[in-house]
Structures are given as C-alpha cells and as structure tokens.
Amino acid sequence: MPPSTTRPAAEDPRPLTGEPLSLDLLNTRWIDADGPHDLLGTLEGLAVWLRSAGLADQSAADRPTLDALLHTRDALLALVDDQPTTEAASALNDVLAHGSVHHRLGPDGPETHPRAEPPHWLPAWLAAADYLTLLDTAPQRVKGCANPRCVLHYYDTTKNGGRRWCSMAVCGNRAKAASHYARARPRPAPRSAPRAGSAGEEPGAPGTGS
Ligand SMILES: [Zn+2]
Numbered sequence: 001m002p003p004s005t006t007r008p009a010a011e012d013p014r015p016l017t018g019e020p021l022s023l024d025l026l027n028t029r030w031i032d033a034d035g036p037h038d039l040l041g042t043l044e045g046l047a048v049w050l051r052s053a054g055l056a057d058q059s060a061a062d063r064p065t066l067d068a069l070l071h072t073r074d075a076l077l078a079l080v081d082d083q084p085t086t087e088a089a090s091a092l093n094d095v096l097a098h099g100s101v102h103h104r105l106g107p108d109g110p111e112t113h114p115r116a117e118p119p120h121w122l123p124a125w126l127a128a129a130d131y132l133t134l135l136d137t138a139p140q141r142v143k144g145c146a147n148p149r150c151v152l153h154y155y156d157t158t159k160n161g162g163r164r165w166c167s168m169a170v171c172g173n174r175a176k177a178a179s180h181y182a183r184a185r186p187r188p189a190p191r192s193a194p195r196a197g198s199a200g201e202e203p204g205a206p207g208t209g210s
Pocket residue numbers: 145146147150151152165166167171
C-alpha cells in the first residue's frame with residue numbers, strides 16, 4: 001500500500017463523544033487510570049475537538065479560539081453541577097453576547113446562520129447557545145456521571161430518564177462491582193467434610209480411576 005500523502009487526522013481520544021455540543025465541550029476533560037486528561041490542553045487537541053464537533057471548516061485551531069472555548073468551558077462547568085450563581089450566569093451571558101443567529105431566505109427555504117464577533121468566538125458561542133437549548137428542552141436530563149470520580153456529562157435520552165453513568169461499561173460496571181462487594185457477606189464454610197482426593201478436582205466429578 002503506498003504511503004498516504006496526507007497525514008491521517010488524529011483520532012478523538014475521549015471516552016465519551018457525541019453528546020450535545022455544550023456537554024461535548026465539558027467532556028474535553030476526563031479522568032482515567034492514568035489520571036486527568038484535557039483535550040484542550042494543546043492546539044492539536046483543539047483541532048481534534050473541532051473536527052469531532054463538525055466545526056473544523058468554520059474555525060481555526062488557533063490560540064484565540066482555544067481561549068474562548070476554555071473560558072466558556074469554565075462558565076458551563078460553574079453552571080452544570082451546582083445551583084447556578086449570578087456570577088456563573090453572567091459569565092455564560094458574556095459568551096452569548098459574542099454571537100447571534102442570522103436568518104435569511106435561501107433558495108431552499110429559510111436558513112439560519114450563526115455569527116460570532118470576533119469570529120473566533122463561534123465554537124464557544126455555539127456551545128453556550130446549545131446549553132440554553134438543553135435547559136429549554138429538558139434541564140433534568142443534563143447530568144453528570146454518578147461516579148464521583150468521573151467528570152463526564154451527558155444528556156440522558158433514555159425513555160425513563162434513568163441513565164446514571166457516562167458509560168455502563170466503565171463507570172456503571174465499576175459501581176456495580178463495588179456495591180456487589182459491599183453486599184457480599186463472608187460465606188460459612190461448607191458443612192460437608194472435604195473429600196479426600198486430588199486437590200482441585202470437582203466434587204462429585206466422575207472418578208478418574210485412581
Ligand atoms: Zn463516568
């Protein structure tokens with residue numbers, strides 16, 4: 001196979017992707033066995049995030065865009081887990097003041113075009129505006145993972161709104177295992193005397209003709 005002329009795009013390393021944009025921005029931070037990670041710790045990571053968010057062709061992976069996103073992520077973090085304070089709300093409103101939606105009638109019908117001023121605020125503004133949409137739709141479905149050591153957030157789209165974990169496979173199973181061990185009681189040793197015979201043999205196994 002001939003070598004590719006373009007370098008393959010770095011893959012998104014995050015454990016949880018595909019959440020609405022505001023929560024997806026929060027989920028650029030995560031903690032795993034290696035410790036805390038931050039996809040927005042570098043411009044390369046920002047480029048990965050912009051691609052994942054479908055914003056790579058609208059925004060440059062540059063320092064101003066990154067700073068706007070970090071600022072907005074802090075504002076969202078201050079709102080999402082606690083009772084929102086006036087300061088937290090005004091921090092988000094400062095972000096929202098950087099953009100607006102422009103409506104126009106296009107050849108195929110009505111069009112909406114988000115705009116930001118300066119333009120590097122666009123991804124941050126979109127994330128902030130997305131959070132308002134979630135609050136408008138179902139604020140109780142904006143959740144943090146129930147694992148206290150996990151910092152991921154998600155929008156609960158289950159029918160009964162009973163999702164508790166970022167991932168059943170990771171945090172859910174860990175919690176299930178923890179509660180299983182907590183419930184488990186030491187079992188009394190079996191009453192029947194251990195059979196004489198070769199160790200490790202299944203009791204009641206057909207004799208192997210010693
Ligand atoms: Zn989790």
